[in-house]
Amino acid sequence: MDLRVAVLPGDGIGPEIMSQGLAVMNAVADKYGHKVECREALCGSSAIEKTGNPFPDDTYNICKEADAVLFAAVGDPKFDNDPTAKVRPEQGLLAMRKKLGLFANIRPIQTFKCLLHKSPLRPELVDGADFVCIRELTGGMYFGEKYQDNDKAYDTNYYTRPEIERILKIGFEYARRRNRHLTVVDKANVLASSRLWRQIAKEMEPLYPDVTVDYMFVDNASMRMIAEPKFFDVMVTENTFGDILTDEGSCISGSMGLLPSASTGESTPVFEPVHGSWPQAKGQNIANPLAQILSVAMMFEYFGLKEEGTLIRKAVDASLDANVRTPEIQVENGMEYGTREVGEWIVDYIRKS
Numbered sequence: 001m002d003l004r005v006a007v008l009p010g011d012g013i014g015p016e017i018m019s020q021g022l023a024v025m026n027a028v029a030d031k032y033g034h035k036v037e038c039r040e041a042l043c044g045s046s047a048i049e050k051t052g053n054p055f056p057d058d059t060y061n062i063c064k065e066a067d068a069v070l071f072a073a074v075g076d077p078k079f080d081n082d083p084t085a086k087v088r089p090e091q092g093l094l095a096m097r098k099k100l101g102l103f104a105n106i107r108p109i110q111t112f113k114c115l116l117h118k119s120p121l122r123p124e125l126v127d128g129a130d131f132v133c134i135r136e137l138t139g140g141m142y143f144g145e146k147y148q149d150n151d152k153a154y155d156t157n158y159y160t161r162p163e164i165e166r167i168l169k170i171g172f173e174y175a176r177r178r179n180r181h182l183t184v185v186d187k188a189n190v191l192a193s194s195r196l197w198r199q200i201a202k203e204m205e206p207l208y209p210d211v212t213v214d215y216m217f218v219d220n221a222s223m224r225m226i227a228e229p230k231f232f233d234v235m236v237t238e239n240t241f242g243d244i245l246t247d248e249g250s251c252i253s254g255s256m257g258l259l260p261s262a263s264t265g266e267s268t269p270v271f272e273p274v275h276g277s278w279p280q281a282k283g284q285n286i287a288n289p290l291a292q293i294l295s296v297a298m299m300f301e302y303f304g305l306k307e308e309g310t311l312i313r314k315a316v317d318a319s320l321d322a323n324v325r326t327p328e329i330q331v332e333n334g335m336e337y338g339t340r341e342v343g344e345w346i347v348d349y350i351r352k353s
């Protein structure tokens with residue numbers, strides 16, 4: 001297969017983890033005879049510095065013309081610490097999602113046997129936990145009308161029926177392909193937007209008689225995820241709740257550096273870690289590259305290249321089993337491996353497989 005991939009390394013640890021993601025992608029492509037053509041583009045803080053725009057038109061065009069986008073992370077403390085800054089790196093990520101129509105963000109939460117004890121939860125609670133959060137990605141408070149002055153500010157949690165229907169459809173269909181259990185997470189006891197979500201979900205239920213649906217308030221869901229993560233199979237929720245719940249989900253897996261995602265919808269899909277640019281770790285070679293590498297696996301799988309994805313997952317499992325791990329999931333008194341070394345080990349494993 002010929003693939004054109006737009007590469008957006010972004011800020012902070014972004015370029016370091018992206019290098020490893022690309023090395024793995026190229027190793028897999030070589031092995032299976034795929035031709036991958038990469039074009040790198042600016043996004044986030046580095047794009048603001050060079051162009052004044054966190055998602056320049058050139059970047060948009062490169063993404064639009066590509067078959068897939070590999071995105072790392074954006075964000076910089078100079079903006080995080082200045083709430084008055086009007087132009088912000090994260091706007092680049094949001095603009096990319098909106099302009100490409102990427103309304104469905106697929107965030108799998110999985111566990112790795114050898115990392116069970118790295119979770120702050122008891123190993124028997126997390127052992128076997130495996131669910132997918134389908135996060136709505138182009139609506140809600142992130143994109144509703146906003147206002148801010150010195151005395152007041154608001155964000156509007158705006159959703160329309162078509163926006164809700166299309167993401168719920170993805171949730172129902174995902175549940176069908178898994179264990180047929182869908183949890184709709186909302187705050188329908190308080191929010192009008194959530195009540196519309198719940199109303200539409202109930203209307204759609206009869207179309208999927210084989211799927212068991214339950215409705216859970218987001219505060220309860222955040223507790224249940226920790227108390228009984230194996231309860232969940234597929235969860236579908238709005239933009240803000242999905243953002244928060246999936247960071248919480250990393251505690252089930254054992255590290256933020258383990259969660260990949262796929263943002264899909266109307267145009268070029270984007271494959272991106274759930275985590276951010278972790279600016280404190282920039283240049284230290286300590287960031288876990290696995291979220292980025294597993295995002296590459298999701299990219300191959302998206303194009304129907306199942307074996308390629310499986311090989312990456314096998315290589316990742318093998319690296320963890322061999323204790324080739326970044327510091328945050330390192331075994332006690334184990335050898336230290338950096339971002340680069342973990343990536344190189346995985347590339348080597350793929351070449352030798």
Ligand SMILES: NC(=O)c1ccc[n+]([C@@H]2O[C@H](COP(=O)([O-])OP(=O)(O)OC[C@H]3O[C@@H](n4cnc5c(N)ncnc54)[C@H](O)[C@@H]3O)[C@@H](O)[C@H]2O)c1
Pocket residue numbers: 013017072073074075076077080090093255256257272273274275276277278279286287288289291328
């Ligand atoms: N998708 C994105 O680009 C994205 C996502 C979240 C946050 N951000 C931005 O990133 C910046 C930092 O935000 P934050 O500190 O809230 O979130 P963050 O995800 O960057 O980091 C939070 C914590 O997660 C852990 N972590 C993150 N990535 C890791 C990795 N690869 N390996 C190991 N551990 C990892 C670290 O302990 C870190 O302190 C902010 O500017 C924020 O806006 C960007």
Ligand SMILES: CC(C)[C@H](C(=O)O)[C@@H](O)C(=O)O
Pocket residue numbers: 075090093094243274276
């Ligand atoms: C950086 C930020 C805009 C982004 C979001 O909130 O969607 C991030 O937290 C994520 O989870 O991808």
Ligand SMILES: [Mg+2]
Pocket residue numbers: 243244247274
């Ligand atoms: Mg987030």
